[in-house]
Amino acid sequence: ALELQLTPMQVLLRSTLDQLQEKDAGQIFAQPVNLKEVPDYLEFISQPMDFSTMRSKLEAHSYNSLAHLEVDFNLTVANCLLYNAKDTLFHRAALRLRDLGGAILRHAQRQAHNTG
Numbered sequence: 001a002l003e004l005q006l007t008p009m010q011v012l013l014r015s016t017l018d019q020l021q022e023k024d025a026g027q028i029f030a031q032p033v034n035l036k037e038v039p040d041y042l043e044f045i046s047q048p049m050d051f052s053t054m055r056s057k058l059e060a061h062s063y064n065s066l067a068h069l070e071v072d073f074n075l076t077v078a079n080c081l082l083y084n085a086k087d088t089l090f091h092r093a094a095l096r097l098r099d100l101g102g103a104i105l106r107h108a109q110r111q112a113h114n115t116g
């Protein structure tokens with residue numbers, strides 16, 4: 001089956017993305033920000049990112065290292081911190097995701113190092 005073709009790195013990338021997305025219980029990072037709902041979003045954010053886009057990139061083998069996944073995770077958080085004012089739920093959720101995600105990424109990096 002095709003599933004058996006996954007490399008250890010792809011398995012680790014998928015598992016890490018799943019763990020990161022689990023921390024987004026409200027699923028506010030699950031899909032691209034809706035530009036019809038938020039028409040000025042691209043005036044502030046040059047490179048939108050979200051978990052569904054990250055998953056598509058992962059399945060397309062666009063991430064060949066954990067660091068590449070981390071760049072898009074950090075972009076997702078940074079966009080939210082930039083666009084949303086400090087006193088918003090969105091901004092608070094990004095700080096929380098950043099902190100919870102940091103622990104997940106540090107653990108994944110140790111695994112990546114061990115699996116070579």
Ligand SMILES: CCOC(=O)c1ccc2c(c1)NC(=O)[C@@H](C)N2
Nearest residue numbers: 028029033037038080083084090
């Ligand atoms: C249906 C209306 O949805 C939104 O306005 C909205 C929905 C999701 C959002 C968001 C806005 N803004 C953000 O910065 C990211 C984190 N998520």
